[in-house]
Amino acid sequence: MSNTNPSRDDFAALLEASYQDHDVAEGAVVKGIVVGIEKDMAVIDAGLKVEGRVALKEFGGKGGSELKIGDTVEVYVERIENALGEAVLSRDKARREESWVNLEVKFNAGEKVEGQIFNQVKGGFTVDLDGAVAFLPRSQVDIRPIRDVTPLMNTPQPFQILKMDKRRGNIVVSRRTVLEESRAEQRSEIVQNLEEGQTVDGVVKNITDYGAFVDLGGIDGLLHVTDMAWRRVNHPTEILQIGQTVKVQIIRINQETHRISLGMKQLEADPWDGIGVKYPMGVKVTGRVTNITDYGAFVELEPGIEGLIHVSEMSWTKKNVHPGKILSTTQEVEVVVLEVDPVKRRISLGLKQTLQNPWEAFRDQFPIGTLVEGEVKNKTEFGLFIGLEGDVDGMVHLSDLDWNRPGEQVIEEYNKGDIVKAQVLDVDIDKERISLGIKQVGGEGQGSGPSGASGASASASGPAEPGEMRRGSIVTCEVTAVTDGGLEVKIVDSDYTSFIRRADLARDREDQRPERFQVGQKVDVRVTQFDKKAHRIGVSIKALQIAEEKEAVQQYGSTDSGASLGDILGAALKGRGDEE
Incomplete structure (x- = not known):
């Protein structure tokens, strides 16, 4: 039989079961009915054990003045019952929960959200996103750093959500991303209206060491320092200043990166045109x-x-x-x-x-066979270097130091700074080399030849036999070929061949013409270089003429006696002919 008179405990159990049917938990957002308004508080029945109170200011408007009894509102259940026996409800937290749901949808869709910067904190600012509070890092405020953010405060504007963490209640937003996207759209539109080769006006916006950035009306182009002028520009500030309006030509446009290269010198005539003329x-x-x-x-x-x-x-x-x-x-x-x-x-x-070749000048002033004087500049294992006029050096090889003694022994007698006399043996202008000989000079202490006569007087004995050939000897050769540069010759009664350069064909420049000679013609020459081991010989007609002139002067008297040089040479040649 059923209990028609329930006890007090039965009634309490029934009441508890009715509350459990609502299944309302703390932290949930529920709908409630305004059942009363007391001063600055609204009494809300959210279907809990007890009613709760919410401050009118949480409902917005003018202190919740638009709220009236019977309205349905959403509230956040912080606690089902507190120590005073009331439910702890919050309209602000309910709005934030609602905002989080909406923000998560937009974040996942990549959409922008609207908010207001309302406070400055360490490292950035706080933004109200319709009840939810987000953090705006300082680096994400604008494209370029800005000093005063006051004009941006409490102004509705779009943001992009970069990060959301509901468990920590953390939202990070960016205003810069929105600006860059908007700017990219503008740049794309401007770039579409520009063409390579087009001439436009721009304003110098910024100057760096490598160039200047020019504003073309919403998009910047780079004017590199090498494209500012045809001449060398060490720094852009030589010809540009910030704020200056310039006329430039569009050189290149990168459609992917929207980078634009500009030029100023391209608007002027190229000075390299016809440069060869x-x-x-x-x-x-x-x-x-x-x-x-x-x-x-x-x-x-x-x-x-x-x-x-x-x-x-x-x-x-x-x-x-x-x-x-x-x-x-x-x-x-x-x-x-x-x-x-x-x-x-x-x-x-x-x-x-623009200056004369010093080796050419030396050759003209000191022909082969001439005596020169200079200071020993350096000693090496193969000879001496002598300082000569014209700031050039000549070299005396070890083999040209003395007729009788080894060069390795004789060179020890010379020291840097010594003033010595030497004879010019060869001048190679192309290789910039001057060969000198000390033993050819003769004289006391300088190493004379085997017969006591110096190399300069070797012509007195007439043409030498092939076996007697040495530097300073006179030999007869036969012309085998005539070229623009000189003569190819073969030493008579020997297997030696040589080449007489144009400059060595005669002492007088007007006679230094290869066409004066014919193939098969025999001429006497003076040996200027002789290397038996290398089977190499150098000969010169010019050196022979100089040596004969000196010999004639010594034998027939000085030109100071009144006789002409031609008379002396004529007498010398006549005497030589009589002997023959």
């Missing part, structure tokens, strides 16, 4: 030194045209000297055009070519 090879020109490097110096011939003086073309004699010790920047110099390459836009210049 302006500066033909071999012409002397004057220019200004603009830059000096380890490998040479750059010389500006005119605005936009620079040439390079390579270090090897700086000086005839100073081989291992830094260009900065020969030239200085801004110096005006005269140079010779050596080569012009219009394709590579290069001009090779020479500085030493």
Whole structure:
């Protein structure tokens, strides 16, 4: 039989079961009904054991003035019952929970959200996203760092959610990403209206060491320093300043990165056009030194045209000297055009070519057979280096120190700084070498020849036999070929061949013509070099003429006696003919 009179315990159990049917847990958002308004509080029935109170200011508006009894509102259940026997409810937290749900949807979809910057905190700012509080790092406020954020405060604006962590209640947003996206759209639209080769006006926005950024009306282009002018520009500030309006040409457009390269010099005539006519090879020109490097110096011939003086073309004699010790920047110099390459836009210049080749000058002043005097500059294992006029050096080989003693022994008698006399044996202009001989000079203490006569007087004995050949000997040779550069000859009664250069065909320059000779013609020559081991011999008609002249002067008297040089040579040749 059922219990028609339930006890007090039965009633409590039934009441507890009715509450469990609602299944409302703390931390949930539920709907409640406004059952009363007391001063600044709203009494809410959320279907819990007890009613709860919520401050009217949490409902927004003017202190919740629009709220009235019977309205249905969503509230957040913080506690089902507190110590006062009331439910602890919150409208703010309910709104935040609602916002989190909406923000997560937009975050997953990559959509932007709207919010307001309302406070500044360490490292950035706080943003109200319709009840949810997000963090805006300082680096994400704008594309460029900004000092004053006041104009952005409490102003509705779009943001992009970068990170969300509901468990920690952490949301990170960015305003910069939205601006960059918007700017990219603008840039794309502007780029579509630009073409390579187009001439536009722009404003210099920023200047760096390598160029300047020019605003083309919403998009920046780079004007590189090398495209500012045809001439050398060391720094963009030489011709530009921030805020200046410039006319530029669009050189390149990268459609993927929207990078634009600009040029100013392209709007002017190219000074390299017809450069070969302006500066033909071999012409002397004057220019200004603009830059000096380890490998040479750059010389500006005119605005936009620079040439390079390579270090090897700086000086005839100073081989291992830094260009900065020969030239200085801004110096005006005269140079010779050596080569012009219009394709590579290069001009090779020479500085030493404006001066006479010192080896040519020495050869003209001191022909083969001439006696010279100089200071011992250096001693080596193969000979002595003698300083000569014209800032050139000559070398005395060990074999040319003495007729009788080994060179290794004789060289020990010489020291740096000694002044010595020597005879010019050979001058090689191409290799920049001067060969000297001390033993050929003769004289006391200088090493005379086997017969006591110096090499200069060896011509008195007439042509030497092949077996007697030595430097200074006179031999007869036969012309085997005539070339523009000289004669190919064969020493008579021997298997030695040699080549007589044009400069060695005669003492007088007007007679140094190979066409004066014929193949098969026999001529007497003087041996200037002889290396038996290497089977090599050097001969010269010019050296023979000089030696004969000296011998004639010694035998028939000085030219100071009144007799002409021609008379003396004539007498010498006549005497030689009578002997024969």
